[in-house]
Amino acid sequence: MARQTRERVPKQARELLRRLPRVDEVTAHACLQGARRRLGVAALTAQARAVLHELREAARAGRAPPDLDAVAALVAQAAGRALGRQVGRVINATGVLLHTGLGRAPLGAGAVQALAESAGRYVSLELELDTGGRGPRAGFAELALSRLSHAEDALVVNNNAAAVLLALAVLAAGRGVLVSRGELVEIGGGFRVPEVLARSGARLIEVGTTNRTRIEDYAQALGERDGVAAILRVHQANFRQIGFVERPPLAELCRLARQRGVVLVKDLGGGALVDLGSCGLPGEPTVAGCVEAGCDLVCFSCDKVLGGPQGGAIVGRAELVQRARRDPLARALRIGRLPLVALEATLASYLEGREDEVPALAALRRDLAEVRERAERWCRMLGERGVNAEPVEVAGAVGGGALAETPLGSVAAAVAADDIEAVAARLRAGRPAVIARIRAQRLLLDARTVLYDEDDPLIDAVVAAVGAATAPSPRPPRE
Numbered sequence: 001m002a003r004q005t006r007e008r009v010p011k012q013a014r015e016l017l018r019r020l021p022r023v024d025e026v027t028a029h030a031c032l033q034g035a036r037r038r039l040g041v042a043a044l045t046a047q048a049r050a051v052l053h054e055l056r057e058a059a060r061a062g063r064a065p066p067d068l069d070a071v072a073a074l075v076a077q078a079a080g081r082a083l084g085r086q087v088g089r090v091i092n093a094t095g096v097l098l099h100t101g102l103g104r105a106p107l108g109a110g111a112v113q114a115l116a117e118s119a120g121r122y123v124s125l126e127l128e129l130d131t132g133g134r135g136p137r138a139g140f141a142e143l144a145l146s147r148l149s150h151a152e153d154a155l156v157v158n159n160n161a162a163a164v165l166l167a168l169a170v171l172a173a174g175r176g177v178l179v180s181r182g183e184l185v186e187i188g189g190g191f192r193v194p195e196v197l198a199r200s201g202a203r204l205i206e207v208g209t210t211n212r213t214r215i216e217d218y219a220q221a222l223g224e225r226d227g228v229a230a231i232l233r234v235h236q237a238n239f240r241q242i243g244f245v246e247r248p249p250l251a252e253l254c255r256l257a258r259q260r261g262v263v264l265v266k267d268l269g270g271g272a273l274v275d276l277g278s279c280g281l282p283g284e285p286t287v288a289g290c291v292e293a294g295c296d297l298v299c300f301s302c303d304k305v306l307g308g309p310q311g312g313a314i315v316g317r318a319e320l321v322q323r324a325r326r327d328p329l330a331r332a333l334r335i336g337r338l339p340l341v342a343l344e345a346t347l348a349s350y351l352e353g354r355e356d357e358v359p360a361l362a363a364l365r366r367d368l369a370e371v372r373e374r375a376e377r378w379c380r381m382l383g384e385r386g387v388n389a390e391p392v393e394v395a396g397a398v399g400g401g402a403l404a405e406t407p408l409g410s411v412a413a414a415v416a417a418d419d420i421e422a423v424a425a426r427l428r429a430g431r432p433a434v435i436a437r438i439r440a441q442r443l444l445l446d447a448r449t450v451l452y453d454e455d456d457p458l459i460d461a462v463v464a465a466v467g468a469a470t471a472p473s474p475r476p477p478r479e
């Protein structure tokens with residue numbers, strides 16, 4: 001029986017597959033002349049191959065392929081989409097403050113101004129202006145990070161993945177690194193602790209169990225194994241365990257590492273430079289807290305709760321940071337000049353005690369009453385323009401792996417319309433695009449994550465999207 005079915009399908013499919021046009025017939029089609037000019041033949045051929053691949057899969061499943069003209073039209077569509085995929089401005093109404101898909105932290109006014117002044121100019125990137133000689137690339141940022149985290153030294157790189165990779169490569173290549181089985185996690189975007197560790201050249205030594213790892217497990221592994229260079233402690237980011245769970249306090253693990261002469265590296269994830277407990281969000285460790293607990297090196301991102309541009313940092317003991325700085329890998333992982341300019345301006349805000357200039361922190365600190373008032377104002381503005389909306393309490397998220405178990409209390413304007421999916425699609429297609437969640441057939445516009453000067457473009461976009469979606473049968477004006 002099974003064999004018969006298997007034979008019958010291919011025969012039928014072969015017939016359908018034969019009807020598919022060849023890739024060169026498609027790319028030569030008249031309707032692709034414009035796309036051929038804009039993309040070049042090689043890239044257009046790749047687009048056509050991708051479309052034909054899907055049609056081939058469909059044919060194998062028994063669906064008849066479209067004719068040449070229709071295939072060419074599909075390729076034209078795909079080429080148009082690819083060309084229109086340039087990164088552009090978005091209004092974040094999702095309720096996730098640090099959304100990796102939306103570029104994580106928006107920059108503050110100081111960082112934007114610094115970029116505006118220097119992006120189109122030459123900059124004193126590696127120049128000592130007083131002597132005219134060669135200077136360090138990220139001297140100010142590294143000094144500021146040391147100061148803010150109470151660490152001896154700091155090194156800035158391209159992102160936190162680079163920071164962890166570099167720290168492990170420098171300290172532990174060819175040697176062992178202890179990691180709790182409960183921390184062998186995938187963070188997202190392909191950052192998997194065991195894979196990054198392997199790529200650094202270090203050898204993973206698993207300790208404890210998935211749910212419980214005790215200090216004795218580390219001590220035993222250190223006693224049994226030769227050539228252990230480090231203990232890696234990983235922030236579990238968006239992963240949570242509940243119930244029968246145990247891991248030693250960070251300070252205790254640091255003490256053990258020191259006693260046994262191995263280095264403790266902490267992958268902190270988002271580098272909180274201030275205590276988020278002050279925003280009613282306790283539980284996220286700060287960089288300074290990790291340094292004070294006794295970590296030799298702490299690695300973190302600059303575009304998560306720190307609120308800066310893409311970047312990564314290694315802070316900690318001067319001798320170890322210096323080894324990382326001198327490693328050839330550091331050159332390959334260095335930060336670009338534009339993010340560096342933005343990072344320095346962001347860190348200057350912290351140094352001067354003006355953290356509220358950092359939009360991510362300001363949004364975290366804004367109290368719920370103010371967020372509610374804003375959502376209510378949006379509902380009034382929408383109502384006046386004929387769009388039905390009401391304020392609802394929602395649970396947002398910090399994002400970026402921070403405080404995964406603490407919902408970020410917020411209020412949204414919940415918009416009702418006939419075809420809510422179509423409204424959301426129109427909002428995504430707009431300029432600027434608006435990204436929002438749909439819950440229970442309503443569009444939720446989160447009043448905590450939309451930036452504070454974006455009320456008007458948001459309301460205009462929603463009015464247009466709802467109006468367009470209901471255009472064929474306009475609703476009577478309300479009130």
Ligand SMILES: *Cc1c(COP(=O)(O)O)cnc(C)c1O
Pocket residue numbers: 159160161162187191234235236237267268269270300301302311312400401
């Ligand atoms: C986000 C994160 C990373 C990766 O940081 P990038 O800056 O995105 O490279 C690594 N480890 C942890 C624990 C994280 O939360």
